[in-house]
Amino acid sequence: MATVTLDARFRGPPDSGNGGYVCGLVAAAASTPVAVRLRRPPPLGVPLDLAEADGRLRLVQGGEVIAEARPDPVELDVPAAPDHAEAVVASLGYIGFDQHVFPGCFVCGPKRLAGDGLRIFAGPIADRRMVAAPWIPDGTLADGRGFIRPEFLWAALDCPGYFATPMAGRLALLGELAARVERPVRAGEPCVVFGWERSSEGRKHFAGTAVVGPDGDIVARAAATWIELRELEGSDSS
Secondary structure, three states: OEEEEOOHHHEOOOOEEOHHHHHHHHHHOOOOOEEEEEOOOOEOOOEEEEEEEOOEEEEEEOOEEEEEEEEOOOOOOOOOOOOHHHHHHHHOOOHHHOOOOOOOOOOOOOOOOEOOEOOOOOEEEOOOOEEEEEEOOOHHHEOOOOEEOHHHHHHHOOHHHHHOOOOOOOOEEEEEEEEEEOOOOEOOOOEEEEEEEEEEEOOEEEEEEEEEOOOOOEEEEEEEEEEEOOOOOOOOOO
């Protein structure tokens, strides 16, 4: 059993961890691709136990399950990726600049400075029903070999999916994220992150996201389930 404590840097809402980052922490302890379901807002600054029970990895606080992983091959078809220039133009239309539920979000918060937040501002691409943003991961996200740690790739795959759905700009939480990292990324490597809507069922919205490298090769892909909220009740949304 391992113990993890979520630093306030990696928050989504002011008082809980960014959903993608937390899912990535759990997934990093698995030996195969997984889907991670968030059952409660991940609390900041308190020890959480990461352990396997009944064949599943769980992040637990006391007797409460915060997140739970299950095997998932993440067989997700990814549409043609926008190029870097398209992503730059798209990011200029990011709705979070004008309206953002959690402007301090580690991934997509416009109030986070470079070298602190990821600053992935995914805006719409005209005529393509997707959102995209450029991203150059910095050295604070890297391991000792200079590669971006998996939990930060999971984080990058989180919020663009939210902004690709019809609920963008409204209160929502990440219910589940299934991701597969396909190759390592070095700090400073120019990437494009993009998201697209897959379907919706009432207050549930399903999105896909991907990170591609400078040659357009897929670095990581993910399928997400988002839950639209009727009121702010603590969440790990964008």
